[in-house]
Amino acid sequence: QVQLVETGGGLVQAGGSLRLSCAASGRTFGTYAAAWFRQAPGKEREFVAVLNWSGSSTSVADSVKGRFTISRDNAKNAVYLQMNILKPEDTAVYYCAARSYYGGSLTPMAFDYWGQGTQVTVSS
Numbered sequence: 001q002v003q004l005v006e007t008g009g010g011l012v013q014a015g016g017s018l019r020l021s022c023a024a025s026g027r028t029f030g031t032y033a034a035a036w037f038r039q040a041p042g043k044e045r046e047f048v049a050v051l052n053w054s055g056s057s058t059s060v061a062d063s064v065k066g067r068f069t070i071s072r073d074n075a076k077n078a079v080y081l082q083m084n085i086l087k088p089e090d091t092a093v094y095y096c097a098a099r100s101y102y103g104g105s106l107t108p109m110a111f112d113y114w115g116q117g118t119q120v121t122v123s124s
Contacts, residue, residue: 002026002113004096009118012086016122020081022096022115030074033102035111036081038092038120045095045108049081052102059106064090086122093117 008020022034035050049060049070058070069082079096097111104110 002029002032002098004098004113004115006094006096006115006118009094009120011121011123014086014088014122014124016086017082017084018086018120020083020094020096020118020120022079022081024077024079024096024098026077028100029077029098032098032100032113034070034072034079035097035099035106036070036079037095037097037108037111038090039095039117040089040092043092047106047108048094050102050106051079057102083120086120088122088124091120091122093119 003025005023012018031053033052036048037045038048039045051058051070055072067085072079095117096115098113099111
């Protein structure tokens, strides 16, 4: 079992930065792929970024490419999302997710473990 807890959300002005953290429990987390998703009010949950167990392979959504970076520290059982040049349309609840493999579907249903989410609000 893997449990995930996100922190680091908040209110920021457009153009600013935030760093989200996802703390994981479970001895096997270091072998899992991890991802960030987000869900804005009235919209479906959407993929943001994913990385493999070592962090050597990553993929980010086109909407955040060049602005967001996903990384991990397996010694700390943690995954991070560095968000720069934030825009009002980045406003959403951000979720950390994990599964045992990298690659394949990037839909929410394809991930087995989820955190409770952290709110990010970007003001214009």
